[in-house]
Amino acid sequence: MPATLPSEELLDYTTSCLLPTPWAQFTLHAFVEHSTGKEHLAMTLGDISNGEPVLARVHSECLTGDVLFSQRCDCGAQLEGALKKIADEGRGILLYLRQEGRGIGLVNKIRAYRLQEAGADTVEANLQLGFHADARNYELCKPMLAQFDIKSLRLMTNNPRKIDAMEKLGVKVSERVPLLVNRNAFNNSYLNTKEAKLGHMMQPQLDAVVEDGQL
Ligand SMILES: Nc1nc2c(ncn2[C@@H]2O[C@H](COP(=O)(O)OP(=O)(O)OP(=O)(O)O)[C@@H](O)[C@H]2O)c(=O)[nH]1
């Protein structure tokens, strides 16, 4: 058996609908991953299949930040900021990957938060639980992007490993678009650890900053 499956065997494209948001009316596309049954999503806007690099966000699920307004991380503000940027340009794609907690799942992320309350940082907590610092896998991006004939991204991220992962998949990243959020008292040490231990590029670029609290 080959080490990696051909991308068309990884997931099925199922269906789509319109998704009005405060910023634009997107189209929401649903994919189902064969090996896990997980439902992954793409939100698209405008003509993304014309060969021009596409403004894109590859967002990993964070139920606490994306849905429950958690201030521990920057995920909710990044999600909103990315959708606003796509709406401003009138063209782009957001992939919403169901790899909660950097791939360790929601319950384990809550365990990791508890360890963080006892003094561990976000990386140490994962390691104490027996996981890698970052257990995510981006291979689904390739068939999801292929569904829309997208070969080149202007990727909204601060994470150099995400860019490497795309390039290794054969998806060109023609530009990195920073996606910084303001710091607050709760996410400050998390953001510092991402920069120090996970290599995130967190230098402020005023035009890239999206809302939120202040420190
Ligand atoms: N295990 C764990 N996962 C976390 C923690 N905080 C956020 N996450 C998860 O981390 C993922 C988001 O990763 P981030 O490192 O914040 O950002 P990124 O996607 O790598 O990089 P950007 O593209 O710059 O946002 C989501 O899946 C969150 O659920 C934490 O303390 N522990």
Ligand SMILES: [Zn+2]
């Ligand atoms: Zn988060």
